[in-house]
Amino acid sequence: MTRVDRAWLADAVRRIEADYNRSSDTHLIRVELPRRAGVTLYLKDESSHPTGSLKHRLARSLFLYSLCNEWIGPSTTVIESSSGSTAVSEAYFAKLLGLRFVAVVPAGTATPKLEAIRFYGGEIHTVDDPTATTEAARRLAAETGGHFIDQFTYAERATDWRGNNNIAESMFAQMSREPHPEPTWVVCGAGTGGTSATIGRFIRYRRLDTRLCVADPECSVFHRCYADPAVRGLGPGPRSVIEGIGRACVEPSFMPTVIDRMEAVSDAQSIGAMRALSAALGRRVGGSTGTNLWACADIIDEMAASGEEGSVVTLICDGGERYAQTYYDDAWLERQGLDWRGPAERIAALLG
Structure with missing residues (x-):
């Protein structure tokens, strides 16, 4: 076995830590919902990282x-x-x-x-x-x-979920001075499953009442595995166009036991929610952000219907600039057979 030079290793770790030290934390954006009194939506903007995404x-x-x-x-x-x-x-x-x-x-x-x-x-x-x-x-x-x-x-194991500048620690620290500092729900997607594992474990470690919802493309195995652990993969068939989330087979980092709810979201719903949020923010977000937002809308409507007040937090996973030729190209969406305008209207009404 060839050992790594310890001096080089120490310098490599120092470089990565110095890079982190040069970056500020990502922003938490508060979104008022005038038609859903008592419920506030927050967007943790992971697109502000140096490489533009949660990853x-x-x-x-x-x-x-x-x-x-x-x-x-x-x-x-x-x-x-x-x-x-x-x-x-x-x-x-x-x-x-x-x-x-x-x-x-x-x-x-x-x-x-x-x-x-x-x-x-x-x-x-x-x-x-x-x-x-x-x-x-x-x-x-x-x-x-x-x-x-x-x-x-x-x-799921590379990140210290107990608290070492991870996304959960950052999110809950930023929420600490808000009217509802302990979110009723946190919503995220699953590509590797690492983010949901980190957030779900952190919630339990800090003994919080917050619940975790994972939004998953319809053509993904994760929500099927959550409903039936015996389901480990998908056969031949259509796949989601939403990049970065959803998988055809269950990956080792997916931890369903720390998830409280999963929502299957169609590609049309994801794109519609993405387009409506982009219009509301005045800048483009990516498709997986739309997936998250659609699940948030379902949860927010349920909270409003039952008279429950609180906060819902989700992620802006990446910016939309990388999708100019796909998700923001109406002709491309039409070729994919995605009727996104109805879902966009629903989210626009929620946000407006």
Whole structure:
């Protein structure tokens, strides 16, 4: 076994921690709901990270975890299976450490995401079958003698859920001076399952009454597994167009036991909610943010109907600039057969 030079390792960890120290925390945006008195919506804006998405936190944690396990050294090629945002953030950290990075992505990944990976010095390895990216990443790691950083396995364990600048600690600290400081619900999506695992564990560790809802694309296995643990994968069939969340097979980082509720959301609902929120904010957000918001709308309507007051917190997962040729292109949406205008009207009414 070849050991990693401790001086290089210490410097690598220092570089990552210094990078974090140069960045402020992400913003928490309060959204008043004039037609839902007593309920307030909050959006934690993860698009304000240096690499533009929630995955910046995950990438930082994965690199630190791999470094401290001595899986990454000064000449290691780092490889990841990713549809885009995680790879963008990991390419950023690989560049920070002077390491080669290869992203294994499914064909059809949004071009702006691929350009962002390349901007940070990453290389692209495209796979036609989106279910075969993990296998391809393992093969590349073996061929290059590199390290497969494997977000889908390590996401739930790389982040210290008890509190070490993780998203849950940040979210609840920012809520502490709001009228309803302990959220009634937190809503997030699941790609690896790492974010939901971190938030769900944090809630239990801090003995909070907050409940966790995970919003999942209809064409994903996670909500099916939540309803029936025997379901571990999907057969051939249509897949969601919402990048970054939903999977065809249950990943090791998905922890259903810390989730209180799951909502299956159609692609049309996700896109409609995304477009309505973008109009309300005056800037574009990504598709998975729309998925989150649609589940929030269901919860908020239920709270209002029962006379329950409180706060609901969800995430702006990434910005919408990377989706100009897809989610914000009406012709593209029409080719996908997505009738998003009705869902957009529902969310616009909620927000307005």
